[in-house]
């Protein structure tokens with residue numbers, strides 16, 4: 001089956017027009033909520049499949065991504081991105097898992113900074129005219145990529161999970177066959193995208209269907225709320241690994257938004273001996289202090305490199321994490337380093353900036369890019385399950401899907417005290 005731009009037109013056509021509120025709960029929700037697995041009879045029996053570099057589920061997912069809004073079944077609510085400041089809660093049809101795919105009933109889905117960026121200034125990564133190479137979709141797309149849920153139904157050949165399993169989804173879309181995928185760096189895939197941004201469904205919906213390869217079962221005691229934070233924590237752990245942070249080393253973090261705070265948690269879990277956070281918003285500095293930052297600095301009031309020298313007895317830090325996306329942040333990050341130190345740049349940039357490379361060459365420092373995650377989900381889940389990574393304090397609000405725009409996006413735009421808002425689809 002060849003995917004073309006016709007998919008997006010069909011998506012338009014298949015999205016039901018009723019945009020009224022939740023009062024008109026679709027029939028059949030009772031079935032969905034019932035315990036046990038009423039749809040188990042629809043599970044396709046296991047059949048032996050040939051599994052190459054690209055699993056059968058991924059192949060079908062890529063071929064049939066457009067089906068996410070087109071499956072059979074009853075209409076359910078989802079948040080669709082139509083354009084800048086145009087996110088609509090609409091009814092979509094229930095997705096049906098193909099062989100190799102898993103249908104998940106979403107429990108909690110976090111609002112990410114990138115969702116907010118798309119809302120305020122997008123479309124940035126959301127495909128507008130050119131269909132995404134893996135999903136074949138253009139907007140409108142279902143948003144949401146930081147989600148946990150319960151397996152509702154599995155397609156044929158799925159062996160890693162069964163209905164009822166509690167899971168989290170790793171949402172990086174990858175082709176599985178390019179040079180980077182083949183060497184295991186799927187975050188660098190030539191065609192990479194994100195479930196919940198690039199099409200293929202998303203977590204701001206009752207159900208989502210994903211390839212089996214993207215699903216990670218939750219360790220026994222890990223709850224759905226914490227699990228919904230696995231994605232930003234995986235970003236943070238990847239950054240910590242990219243920076244080769246070793247136990248006992250000193251760390252500085254520039255920016256204390258959700259990712260900066262997640263890096264703080266991950267750096268402490270990795271054994272950082274001292275963590276210094278630079279952030280302009282007081283509420284976020286307070287949050288960083290509550291999460292264990294040893295020193296917090298307002299870069300508008302103090303010279304950050306000078307304070308860092310003071311509190312590290314002149315040494316500076318071993319690893320600096322830039323999460324603010326500001327030229328001042330990167331400049332201060334470089335100046336805060338000990339000789340031989342590393343700056344890990346996690347933020348994305350809207351403008352080019354100037355860097356004084358003598359600050360890099362002469363003290364043999366390094367600047368390292370860090371993109372998403374690649375293999376960090378199991379470690380994040382294990383660290384959360386044993387309590388070494390506790391993301392609860394990052395959750396500042398919980399809302400229903402119908403409140404996503406006013407109580408989620410708009411609130412995040414207006415209130416910097418908010419860190420992570422979790423959304424419940426039903």
Ligand SMILES: [Zn+2]
Pocket residue numbers: 112113114145146231232
């Ligand atoms: Zn995210």
Ligand SMILES: [Zn+2]
Pocket residue numbers: 174175176177178179180181182186188189190191192
């Ligand atoms: Zn690839």
